[in-house]
Amino acid sequence: MLTKRIIPCLDIKDGRTVKGVNFEDLRDAGDPVELAKIYSNEGADELVFLDISATEERRKTLIDLVRKVASTINIPFTVGGGISSVEDVEILLQNGADKVSINSAAVKNPQLINDLAQKFGSQCVVVAIDAKIIDGQWIVHLIGGKVPTEWTLFDWAKEVEQRGAGEILFTSMDNDGTKNGFANEALAKLSKLVNIPIIASGGAGNIQHFIDAFSEGKADAALAASVFHFKEIEIKTLKNELKNNNIEVRI
Amino acid sequence: MNIVIINYGAGNIQSIMFALQRLGLNAVLSNNPEEIKAADKVIFPGVGEASSAMKMLVESGLDTLIPTLKQPVLGICLGMQLMCKSSEEGDTKGLGIFNVDVIKFSNKVKVPQMGWNQIYNLKSSLFREITDNEYMYLVHSYYAPLCNEAVATTNYEVEYASALQNNNFYGTQFHPEKSGDVGEQILANFLKL
Numbered sequence: 001m002l003t004k005r006i007i008p009c010l011d012i013k014d015g016r017t018v019k020g021v022n023f024e025d026l027r028d029a030g031d032p033v034e035l036a037k038i039y040s041n042e043g044a045d046e047l048v049f050l051d052i053s054a055t056e057e058r059r060k061t062l063i064d065l066v067r068k069v070a071s072t073i074n075i076p077f078t079v080g081g082g083i084s085s086v087e088d089v090e091i092l093l094q095n096g097a098d099k100v101s102i103n104s105a106a107v108k109n110p111q112l113i114n115d116l117a118q119k120f121g122s123q124c125v126v127v128a129i130d131a132k133i134i135d136g137q138w139i140v141h142l143i144g145g146k147v148p149t150e151w152t153l154f155d156w157a158k159e160v161e162q163r164g165a166g167e168i169l170f171t172s173m174d175n176d177g178t179k180n181g182f183a184n185e186a187l188a189k190l191s192k193l194v195n196i197p198i199i200a201s202g203g204a205g206n207i208q209h210f211i212d213a214f215s216e217g218k219a220d221a222a223l224a225a226s227v228f229h230f231k232e233i234e235i236k237t238l239k240n241e242l243k244n245n246n247i248e249v250r251i
Numbered sequence: 252m253n254i255v256i257i258n259y260g261a262g263n264i265q266s267i268m269f270a271l272q273r274l275g276l277n278a279v280l281s282n283n284p285e286e287i288k289a290a291d292k293v294i295f296p297g298v299g300e301a302s303s304a305m306k307m308l309v310e311s312g313l314d315t316l317i318p319t320l321k322q323p324v325l326g327i328c329l330g331m332q333l334m335c336k337s338s339e340e341g342d343t344k345g346l347g348i349f350n351v352d353v354i355k356f357s358n359k360v361k362v363p364q365m366g367w368n369q370i371y372n373l374k375s376s377l378f379r380e381i382t383d384n385e386y387m388y389l390v391h392s393y394y395a396p397l398c399n400e401a402v403a404t405t406n407y408e409v410e411y412a413s414a415l416q417n418n419n420f421y422g423t424q425f426h427p428e429k430s431g432d433v434g435e436q437i438l439a440n441f442l443k444l
Contacts, residue, residue: 001368001369001406002364002366002367002368002407003366003367003368003386004366005366005367040431045366045367046366067265070265070266070269071269071272071273074270074273074428074429074430074431074432074434074435075388075429075430075431076388076390076426076429093263093265094265095265096263096265096266096269098263098266098429118300119299120298120299121298121299121300121329122363122392123298123363123365123390123391123392124298166363166365166390167365195358195361195362196361196362196363197361197363197365197366220361220365220366221366250367250386
């Protein structure tokens with residue numbers, strides 16, 4: 001059976017790993033390549049690298065990092081952050097990334113999703129969606145959750161699926177950093193609405209939260225950062241517990 | 252050992268290069284027929300859409316070369332699918348090395364299948380020392396149904412062929428280069444054939 005995936009996310013700034021609480025107050029959590037190796041050995045199913053640096057050097061630094069990661073680990077990984085063109089994607093894939101995640105650029109230019117799916121295949125196009133509830137509606141936000149858009153989460157998810165996205169990475173801004181669990185109700189609705197895999201993100205605090213994201217939220221994968229970086233949850237323990245709760249995982 | 256990765260513009264070639272390097276080996280990227288013919292082992296990668304990948308193969312004349320190769324050839328993912336008789340994706344005529352038609356998963360399951368799934372009923376020397384039910388990484392929307400040439404089975408909606416073999420031609424739907432240590436073992440097995 002296809003297993004549920006556990007995905008540590010490494011936020012990268014200037015080649016180092018950081019993790020923000022509610023996307024602010026960044027803390028250093030180590031060398032990305034070393035962390036990648038540890039997670040891969042512990043049984044992570046995939047990794048996500050999210051580049052949040054804003055320097056002119058960022059592109060070159062990121063490509064160097066992608067090459068180092070790809071040469072070191074033997075599991076798939078996704079790269080995101082500031083990707084806005086077919087050329088950006090091409091160079092990342094050429095250097096060993098398996099998938100790319102696009103966020104703001106997709107909202108600003110939805111045709112980018114079609115172009116990427118056409119040129120590289122849907123399997124490598126992850127659309128990341130950040131959303132939070134405003135007046136009872138899940139509204140898509142940009143720029144790390146600072147700028148609201150016209151899109152509701154569910155309309156946008158349907159749109160990106162139709163345009164050729166291979167996967168959706170849904171981060172609940174309301175849950176992110178809280179360690180109170182994933183947005184399971186919205187996840188379950190998303191999972192029913194679209195027929196591509198959904199990665200749950202935002203809110204992981206303990207093992208039960210992952211169990212809930214899979215059983216209640218019907219997520220295909222769950223992503224987290226700080227609970228892994230600061231060793232609050234060990235991936236091996238997490239996967240054993242998921243298995244004990246009849247959730248299929250790769251052990 | 253002289254390993255050639257067929258370079259026709261549709262492949263996650265770098266990942267395979269890195270995987271070979273972890274096994275202590277280097278490969279040459281080539282679309283040159285003489286170079287490909289002279290190789291000890293040929294790897295035929297592929298990601299993306301079937302009809303456009305096939306178009307690139309035809310343009311470089313590799314569609315007629317590949318079926319005539321005598322050394323072990325390993326098609327990975329879309330590479331494997333292109334070695335089949337046809338693919339429903341883009342209504343594509345394949346190389347006809349494997350006598351099976353590639354079809355799409357129904358919408359009863361999420362498409363693409365993305366992630367780790369088990370392989371079993373292993374029948375090829377490709378899987379020497381690999382036990383049933385190991386997990387492999389797969390990303391695909393189309394699949395080869397079970398057939399005489401199936402040498403591994405996976406279950407997603409239906410049981411289908413996750414690896415194929417016809418004489419010196421091998422194909423894996425999964426990505427051995429992205430499937431952890433077991434995947435690397437399968438690559439190493441191929442290189443020892």
